[in-house]
Amino acid sequence: MSLPLRACLGLLLAAASAQAAEFRSVGPAPAIVYDAPSPKGNKLYVAPRGMPVEILITHGDWLKVRDANGDAGWVELKSLAGRRTVVARNANVKVRANADEHASPVLVADKGVLLELLEPAPSAWAKVRHRDGISGYVKVNDVFGL
Secondary structure (H helix, E strand, O other), rough: OOOHHHHHHHHHHHHHHOOOOOEEEEOOOOOEOOOOOOOOOOOOEEEEEOOOEEEEEEEOEEEEEEEOOOOEEEEHHHHOOOOOOOEEEEOOEEOOOOOOOOOOOOOOOOOOOOEEEOOOOOOOOOEEOOOOOOOEEEEEHEEEEE
């Protein structure tokens, strides 16, 4: 392979990895995740309402998605909502009063707890709200869905 061709391929791979991941959340009803983009496919599992998913591929009215566990499958576009959520990756994820490591925690979330995304993360922090109404800031590395 020639040097210019290798350089072009390297740039394409770098550009592809630099694109930000796209996330959505399951709507108000649970979504069936299939192994193919069709209701005739095998049902893999049922994604609970509010669960954040990463969009991998779009195929018509179907989306290939990946969940927080890394499992991938196909869901119908209509089963996803505009409202965004994130999920705690680990136990004891601290939601803080301010976007600062030294700010007081207002909530400690266990692994798997869903939090509504209030403000996207322009930095290392995102503003979230728990279903109990408590809101604060969480480190983006501590949640899946951003």
